[in-house]
Amino acid sequence: MIRRNCIPMAAAVAVLLIAAGNGRAGSAEPTTAELLRRIEALEKELADIKRDAGTGDRAAPQPVAPARASRVVARPADPAEPVAGEAAVAAKPAAPLAGYKDGFFLSSADGAHKLRVGGYVQADGRFFVDDGPSGDTDQFTIRRARLEIRGTVASRFGLRLSPDFAGSKLTLQNAYLDADFASWLGLRAGKFKTPFGIERLQSASELLFIERGLPDNLVPNRDIGLQVSGDIAGGALSYAAAVLNGTVDGASSEGDVNDAVDLAVRLFAKPYSTKMYSPLRGAGFGIAATWGREQGTPSSPELPQYRTSARSTFFRYLSDGTAAGTTLADGDRWRVSPQAAWYEGPFSLLTEYVRSAQELRRDEVRNWIANEAWQLRVSWLLTGEQAQYKGGVTPAAPFDFGGGHWGAWEVALRYAALDVDGEAFSAGFADPTSAVRHADAIAAAINWYLNRNVGFYFNFEHTNFSGGAPAGDRDDEDAFLTRMQIAF
Numbered sequence: 001m002i003r004r005n006c007i008p009m010a011a012a013v014a015v016l017l018i019a020a021g022n023g024r025a026g027s028a029e030p031t032t033a034e035l036l037r038r039i040e041a042l043e044k045e046l047a048d049i050k051r052d053a054g055t056g057d058r059a060a061p062q063p064v065a066p067a068r069a070s071r072v073v074a075r076p077a078d079p080a081e082p083v084a085g086e087a088a089v090a091a092k093p094a095a096p097l098a099g100y101k102d103g104f105f106l107s108s109a110d111g112a113h114k115l116r117v118g119g120y121v122q123a124d125g126r127f128f129v130d131d132g133p134s135g136d137t138d139q140f141t142i143r144r145a146r147l148e149i150r151g152t153v154a155s156r157f158g159l160r161l162s163p164d165f166a167g168s169k170l171t172l173q174n175a176y177l178d179a180d181f182a183s184w185l186g187l188r189a190g191k192f193k194t195p196f197g198i199e200r201l202q203s204a205s206e207l208l209f210i211e212r213g214l215p216d217n218l219v220p221n222r223d224i225g226l227q228v229s230g231d232i233a234g235g236a237l238s239y240a241a242a243v244l245n246g247t248v249d250g251a252s253s254e255g256d257v258n259d260a261v262d263l264a265v266r267l268f269a270k271p272y273s274t275k276m277y278s279p280l281r282g283a284g285f286g287i288a289a290t291w292g293r294e295q296g297t298p299s300s301p302e303l304p305q306y307r308t309s310a311r312s313t314f315f316r317y318l319s320d321g322t323a324a325g326t327t328l329a330d331g332d333r334w335r336v337s338p339q340a341a342w343y344e345g346p347f348s349l350l351t352e353y354v355r356s357a358q359e360l361r362r363d364e365v366r367n368w369i370a371n372e373a374w375q376l377r378v379s380w381l382l383t384g385e386q387a388q389y390k391g392g393v394t395p396a397a398p399f400d401f402g403g404g405h406w407g408a409w410e411v412a413l414r415y416a417a418l419d420v421d422g423e424a425f426s427a428g429f430a431d432p433t434s435a436v437r438h439a440d441a442i443a444a445a446i447n448w449y450l451n452r453n454v455g456f457y458f459n460f461e462h463t464n465f466s467g468g469a470p471a472g473d474r475d476d477e478d479a480f481l482t483r484m485q486i487a488f
Contacts, residue, residue: 116151122204187228193221198339199350206392220290258294290333296329302328308463331358331359334356337354346380436465436468461479465477
């Protein structure tokens with residue numbers, strides 16, 4: 001395409017060339033009138049060429065004085081660069097980004113808007129010695145098949161959706177919105193984990209053991225509500241406070257059954273987190289509590305049942321669907337949990353205690369029942385990687401078949417116990433011939449992390465029971481648990 005400002009320039013060059021050619025031929029110099037006629041002819045010819053090229057004649061070309069020669073400047077290869085003598089062209093906008101980093105992502109060039117899609121699949125095996133005390137079946141199962149969809153809008157606002165397809169059914173695990181106003185003030189609304197249990201707050205893809213310990217039976221899982229949270233003093237103190245619908249021990253809420261709400265609060269301190277070279281830099285301790293009111297019905301008692309790590313039920317309250325034969329939640333419920341953790345190099349330690357108290361009623365009998373549980377677990381990464389509460393394990397030498405690299409290896413031990421209040425049996429809320437009064441479990445784990453995304457897990461757990469059988473104690477449970485996990 002012929003540029004408009006090149007036309008007078010070309011005319012001037014043509015005039016000079018004609019004049020120079022005439023001079024070399026020795027002919028007389030053309031008159032001024034002759035030169036003007038030649039310029040007009042050239043301008044007309046160039047205008048015809050421009051019209052034939054489809055550009056149109058938008059503006060009349062400006063004549064150029066024959067005595068002044070113009071210097072032609074070559075156009076740079078990058079069309080975004082300005083050309084000498086022309087107005088600067090606006091800068092080309094940066095292209096959006098896409099790739100993989102802890103999930104597949106799309107991002108605006110400035111990083112203010114992001115979308116990340118990840119997830120994980122856990123294929124488990126459960127195998128009982130002597131079929132377990134309840135005749136449990138050895139089986140393979142898909143424990144979780146979860147997508148993780150996260151988005152950020154305008155840097156400070158985010159969302160998270162976590163659909164789970166395990167069991168060939170759809171369950172929405174997380175569905176919440178975030179607004180991060182400052183490091184010390186964030187707002188969350190939707191369905192999310194209750195700020196309470198230290199092990200429960202760990203992602204299921206980053207667990208040390210295949211299943212969480214016995215105290216998880218008393219810990220509320222996901223609930224729907226509103227939460228404020230933040231970090232103070234550079235992360236040395238974290239807080240979270242939430243108003244929630246309320247959910248039973250060990251369960252998640254999909255809605256509410258009464259007008260009351262639950263209040264939850266958690267404080268966690270890491271006083272040495274800012275000390276670069278302190279061995280206690282990864283140590284922390286905290287306390288969490290919830291309070292609310294529950295009102296069950298014979299068709300929905302709003303009470304929990306407790307399970308072992310092999311998913312075998314060992315305690316439940318009486319429930320036959322009638323008012324006289326069903327134990328109901330009927331009044332206040334509160335929970336408290338002191339907790340602590342320490343991560344230093346390849347070593348980790350985590351412990352928690354949980355007490356859950358609920359006012360119960362069966363027919364005309366009312367009483368308070370307080371159940372409690374605790375656990376202590378330790379681990380060591382044999383290959384020397386850094387143990388951490390969040391983020392999982394990243395092998396220093398990812399597995400390379402035939403290349404001499406074997407990923408990361410970890411060993412772990414855990415002791416856990418759960419006690420049901422004796423009043424639950426003496427008041428007739430539970431049947432001592434089928435419900436266990438006490439359970440304690442010891443577990444050992446060997447974890448093999450092939451790379452950042454793939455792991456194999458092997459657990460053995462022995463659980464001892466008190467009560468829960470017509471004549472004496474329920475038989476012990478010995479179970480082997482296996483898992484292959486791919487997280488992306």
